[in-house]
Amino acid sequence: MTPQRTIEVYDNADELYRAAAALVAAQLAAALNERGRALVALSGGSLTTRLYPLLANPPWRDQIDWGGLSVLFADERYVPFDDAENTYRATRQTLLDHVPVQADQVFPAPTYYRDPEQAAAIYQQQAAALLAVHGGAFDVVLLGMGPDGHTASLFPRYPALTAPADRLVVVVRDAPKPPPLRLSLTPAALNAARAVIFVVSGADKAAAVAAALAETGDPLDQPTRLIQPAEGKIYWLLDRAANPQG
Numbered sequence: 553m554t555p556q557r558t559i560e561v562y563d564n565a566d567e568l569y570r571a572a573a574a575l576v577a578a579q580l581a582a583a584l585n586e587r588g589r590a591l592v593a594l595s596g597g598s599l600t601t602r603l604y605p606l607l608a609n610p611p612w613r614d615q616i617d618w619g620g621l622s623v624l625f626a627d628e629r630y631v632p633f634d635d636a637e638n639t640y641r642a643t644r645q646t647l648l649d650h651v652p653v654q655a656d657q658v659f660p661a662p663t664y665y666r667d668p669e670q671a672a673a674i675y676q677q678q679a680a681a682l683l684a685v686h687g688g689a690f691d692v693v694l695l696g697m698g699p700d701g702h703t704a705s706l707f708p709r710y711p712a713l714t715a716p717a718d719r720l721v722v723v724v725r726d727a728p729k730p731p732p733l734r735l736s737l738t739p740a741a742l743n744a745a746r747a748v749i750f751v752v753s754g755a756d757k758a759a760a761v762a763a764a765l766a767e768t769g770d771p772l773d774q775p776t777r778l779i780q781p782a783e784g785k786i787y788w789l790l791d792r793a794a795n796p797q798g
């Protein structure tokens with residue numbers, strides 16, 4: 553089934569991120585209201601500096617019953633928790649340390665294992681267990697996109713794109729964007745979602761947005777096209793600079 557897709561374009565980045573905060577808060581509030589709990593997968597990069605500080609503050613912070621939330625990461629850079637590149641660290645600094653979420657509600661990717669394959673296996677178990685508790689789906693998967701079209705740590709033409717359907721987490725080696733070693737949820741895992749929200753800002757991403765929204769071309773060249781939650785909705789929130797139509 554093709555998911556329902558909504559594209560919204562905002563005049564500038566400030567408006568984009570405010571709209572994204574409103575949408576994320578509304579989706580999580582609705583899930584919490586309906587089921588008493590919600591599962592979210594968070595991404596890193598610009599979302600940590602632009603979106604998460606908004607969610608950590610009124611009015612959006614007050615719309616979410618944080619006690620019912622479980623938090624996973626769509627991807628993680630394979631660096632220690634105290635490394636400036638670590639997404640869990642950045643997310644704590646800009647969001648999680650500022651909202652009433654307890655440590656046992658947050659599931660950082662365990663990048664402290666010497667063997668990343670072991671870390672991926674453990675993160676896979678955690679993701680599977682959380683999905684089972686949450687009815688088999690994330691309530692919200694929050695994604696960015698790089699100028700090369702990568703999303704989470706799914707880079708064009710990388711083996712992670714064709715991971716078997718029962719794999720939820722993969723190790724990504726030699727990523728073209730540093731740091732080179734990463735963990736990522738797979739397309740199959742990200743597609744187990746009631747809502748996927750892409751938030752994309754900046755003129756350097758307009759060409760990748762055009763390819764992402766196109767119906768033609770090889771999806772392995774454009775990983776975002778593999779994100780098609782059969783039972784969910786997709787939102788593309790763009791600022792005018794990132795919109796291929798301007």
Ligand SMILES: O=C1O[C@H](COP(=O)(O)O)[C@@H](O)[C@H](O)[C@H]1O
Nearest residue numbers: 595596597598599696697698704
């Ligand atoms: O490396 C990453 O890049 C993507 C996109 O980041 P952005 O800064 O261009 O928005 C991000 O979504 C992902 O989580 C991160 O690991």
